[in-house]
Amino acid sequence: MRPTRPLGYALIGALLAGWEAAARAGAVNPAFLPPPSQIAGAWWALWASGQLAEHLAATLGSWAQGYALAAVLGVSLGLLMGLVPAIRAMLSTIVELLRPMPSVAIIPVAIVLFGLGDPMKRFVVAYAALWPILLNTLYGVLAVDPLLLDTARTFRLGAVRSALRVTLPAASPYIATGLRISTSIALILVITAELVASRSGLGYAVRAAEQASRVPEVYAGVLTIAVVGFLLNALFVALEGRVLAWHRGVTAREAV
Amino acid sequence: MVARPVLLEVVHLQKVYAQRGRQTVAVRDLHFRVAENEFLAVVGPSGCGKTTMLRLLAGLLPPTSGQVLLRGQPVTAPPPEMVLVFQDYGRSLCAWRSVARNVQFALEHTRWSAAERRARVDHALSIVGLSEFRDHYPWELSGGMQQRLQIARALAYGPRILLMDEPFGSLDALTRADLEDQLLDIWTHEPKTIVFVTHDIEEAVYLADRVLVLSARPSVVVEEVVIDLPRPRDQIATRSLEAFVRYRNHIFTRIRREVAQAAAGALAAPAVS
Numbered sequence: 195m196r197p198t199r200p201l202g203y204a205l206i207g208a209l210l211a212g213w214e215a216a217a218r219a220g221a222v223n224p225a226f227l228p229p230p231s232q233i234a235g236a237w238w239a240l241w242a243s244g245q246l247a248e249h250l251a252a253t254l255g256s257w258a259q260g261y262a263l264a265a266v267l268g269v270s271l272g273l274l275m276g277l278v279p280a281i282r283a284m285l286s287t288i289v290e291l292l293r294p295m296p297s298v299a300i301i302p303v304a305i306v307l308f309g310l311g312d313p314m315k316r317f318v319v320a321y322a323a324l325w326p327i328l329l330n331t332l333y334g335v336l337a338v339d340p341l342l343l344d345t346a347r348t349f350r351l352g353a354v355r356s357a358l359r360v361t362l363p364a365a366s367p368y369i370a371t372g373l374r375i376s377t378s379i380a381l382i383l384v385i386t387a388e389l390v391a392s393r394s395g396l397g398y399a400v401r402a403a404e405q406a407s408r409v410p411e412v413y414a415g416v417l418t419i420a421v422v423g424f425l426l427n428a429l430f431v432a433l434e435g436r437v438l439a440w441h442r443g444v445t446a447r448e449a450v
Numbered sequence: 451m452v453a454r455p456v457l458l459e460v461v462h463l464q465k466v467y468a469q470r471g472r473q474t475v476a477v478r479d480l481h482f483r484v485a486e487n488e489f490l491a492v493v494g495p496s497g498c499g500k501t502t503m504l505r506l507l508a509g510l511l512p513p514t515s516g517q518v519l520l521r522g523q524p525v526t527a528p529p530p531e532m533v534l535v536f537q538d539y540g541r542s543l544c545a546w547r548s549v550a551r552n553v554q555f556a557l558e559h560t561r562w563s564a565a566e567r568r569a570r571v572d573h574a575l576s577i578v579g580l581s582e583f584r585d586h587y588p589w590e591l592s593g594g595m596q597q598r599l600q601i602a603r604a605l606a607y608g609p610r611i612l613l614m615d616e617p618f619g620s621l622d623a624l625t626r627a628d629l630e631d632q633l634l635d636i637w638t639h640e641p642k643t644i645v646f647v648t649h650d651i652e653e654a655v656y657l658a659d660r661v662l663v664l665s666a667r668p669s670v671v672v673e674e675v676v677i678d679l680p681r682p683r684d685q686i687a688t689r690s691l692e693a694f695v696r697y698r699n700h701i702f703t704r705i706r707r708e709v710a711q712a713a714a715g716a717l718a719a720p721a722v723s
Contacts, residue, residue, distance in 0.1 A: 341541040344510055348534045349556045349607060350527075359558070363546045440546040440587055447589045 228410045236410035237417065245399070246418065252394035253384055253422070256312055260319025261380045267320070268327025268376075269362075269369060275328075276335025276365070277357055289328065297322035297379070298386050305391050315387045315395070322383040323376035327369070334368025335361055367441045370434050377430050381423050396422070454485035457643050458507070458611065463516035465502050476502040478668035480516070484611075487641040491654035493701060494664030495709045500647040501537075503669065504615045507645065508534040520611075531610040537619050539596040543588040549599055550575065550584035556607040574606035577636060594625035598632070605636065611643045619649065627685050630657060634683060651705070655697045656683060663704050666712030673704055 210230050216222050217229035224232070240246040275282040300321050301314075308314035338361050346356040362369075388397025396419050403411035435442070465477040476499040484490050494500055505511040507518050509528040518525040520532070528534075533556075536542040543552055553574050557567045575581045578598040588596050597617060604612060618626040634657060637644060648654050654661045655677055663673040677697055679688060688694055 339541045341536060341538060342544070344505075344534070345536070345542045347510055348508055348528050348532075349559075350530060351559055355559055359555070360544070363544070366546070440589075443587055444545045444589045 225409060228413065232410045233413040233417065236408070237414035240399075240411060240414055246414075249394060249396045249399045249415075250418065250422070252312070252398075253388065253396045256315035256387075256395065257319060257380050257384045257426075260316040260384065261323050261376065263316070263320040264323035264327055264376060264380070265373060268324050268372065269331050272328045272331025272369075272372075273335055273357060273362065273365075276332050277353075277361065282332075289325075293325045293329070297325075297383055301387055301390060304387070310391050310393060312394070315384055315392060318383050318387045319380045323380040326375040326379060327372040330368045330372025330375070331365060334365030337368065338364040367438055370438055374427075374430050374434065377426050378423060381419075381426060385419055454487060456483045457486045457488075457521065458484040458645070459519040459522075460484075460507065461517050461519060463503070463506055463518065464514045465499070465506060465511065466514045475668035477506065477513075479670050480664075482662060482671055482674070484643055484645060487643055489637060489644045489646065489657060489659045490662065491646045491648060491658035491660070492662045492664060493648055493651055493654045493705065494669060495666045495705055495712070496649055497667055498664045499667050499669040500649075500664065501615055503664075504534060504613050504645070504647055508532060508613050510534065532613060533604040533607050533609040533611075534613045534615065535600055535604050535617050537616040539593070539600045539617075540588070542600055543596060543603075545588055548585050548587055549580055549591070552588060552599055553603045553606045556603045560607075570606045570608070574602040577605060578602040578632065592625075594621050594629060597621065597629060601629075601633070601636075605640075609642065611645070614644065614646045616648050617646075618653070626653070631685065633657070634681075638682065651701045652689070652698055655679075655694060655701065656685075656688060661697075661701060663701055663708075665708050672708060673701075675701060 213227070214229045214231060217224045217227060217232075237246070271285070275285055297318070301318055304314045304318045304321075308317055342360055342364055343356060346360045351359065384395065385397040388395035389401050392398045396415055400412055400415035400419070403409075403415060460480050460482050463477055463480040464475070467474045467476055480503060492500060492503070502511065506513050507525070509518070509525045509532070512526070520529055525532075544555055547555060550571055553571045554567060557570060560567070562570065572581070575584055578601055580595065580598055580602060583591065583595065588599060591599065601617070618629050621629065630653060633644075646654070646657060658677050661675045661677060662671050663675065664670070665672045675697060679691060679693060679697075
């Protein structure tokens with residue numbers, strides 16, 4: 195991956211330069227595809243006015259609150275389902291019914307329940323982000339080596355300690371996968387909710403700009419969303435690398 | 451041999467697994483006693499239910515009938531003074547914990563003070579020679595070191611009884627000899643009762659006070675051999691003794707006969723399983 199990075203950046207630079215040239219030469223209609231310099235200008239204007247920061251804060255706030263709720267609920271429920279067969283039997287049918295439904299379909303329900311404000315966004319994000327976390331936690335718990343659980347038993351750890359000190363850490367690579375998948379799903383849902391029904395956030399800003407035909411602002415908003423997604427993912431990968439350093443060591447060993 | 455008080459009593463122990471309507475007898479009728487501070491080795495043909503037996507002894511598995519008595523009290527759950535050391539050290543260690551914290555794993559829920567726990571961790575690591583590796587992770591260690599770590603974890607817990615399930619079975623010959631001597635050393639300096647399951651007859655004779663020979667599955671004790679060899683034992687001197695070779699050959703012949711009989715039995719009655 196690493197050695198191709200400079201090449202990748204070079205290509206992006208070339209594409210932007212080509213775009214700029216094409217837009218200026220009139221090869222494309224700048225009303226629909228304004229040159230990057232104009233988009234950058236619009237972005238800067240939005241940033242300088244403080245509007246962009248406000249929308250960014252609204253989006254990240256809903257994202258973080260919904261995501262945190264999903265993480266707490268998903269890990270707890272996944273752990274319980276994995277550990278207690280009766281709870282697994284009870285909940286798995288509901289999970290199997292709800293999970294395949296595209297999460298965006300919950301937005302109308304959320305609007306009915308919560309109106310157009312932040313609580314609606316939080317709910318939508320939490321709902322969508324829940325499933326990958328819940329299911330990956332469940333699979334992780336089910337995949338814990340029985341010998342490790344016997345080890346906990348021979349040292350008389352007890353059910354709760356065994357769950358917290360053995361099952362949870364042993365399942366953590368799976369849980370991390372669920373959490374990583376959900377970072378982007380949560381972002382998709384918060385932006386979608388803002389696009390279709392909200393008065394704040396980056397998604398709303400893009401929609402408002404589009405309805406007012408402020409095309410460079412549309413692009414500036416979309417660009418900001420892309421950067422947010424990229425940064426959130428990078429942040430998560432960095433965190434995961436720190437917390438799960440042991441797991442990378444184990445898998446590297448197994449690969450040898 | 452001086453008569454020592456009985457610590458562990460295995461009374462007509464039986465374990466039958468029921469799987470999809472079929473019954474498999476893993477342990478038919480085990481009956482034996484283990485004395486205080488005795489080193490007992492158990493050998494038998496492969497698949498003779500040795501692991502099942504240890505799990506029954508450790509209170510990890512309920513017997514179908516019979517019972518295990520520890521100081522006269524039936525074992526129904528893992529007793530506090532007993533620890534099982536597994537063959538598969540790699541799967542039994544916590545990969546996310548450093549060496550020292552793996553040992554600490556056995557102590558975190560005990561009544562000992564933090565200072566006492568630290569002292570126990572340090573002591574256990576020094577006994578098995580892993581003090582320098584305390585901040586390493588298990589997967590950074592060799593197989594022999596990982597098994598030493600598992601033994602250190604068990605020792606730190608301070609059990610009166612160590613149950614060991616083919617602990618050196620997957621190690622190379624030199625590492626294995628090294629760990630056998632370390633184990634004898636530990637046992638000499640901090641006496642405890644050890645029930646050591648192995649498929650290696652020479653290992654059993656070399657380590658133990660007494661060797662139980664199990665039949666092919668379903669297991670019963672077919673013979674008990676008291677090993678009257680001088681201690682401390684030595685990898686070269688002990689194994690060169692005529693008596694050592696005699697014990698080894700005797701047990702070897704006995705197990706071979708067991709395997710042959712089991713095969714003949716299986717031929718005679720193929721439907722029984």
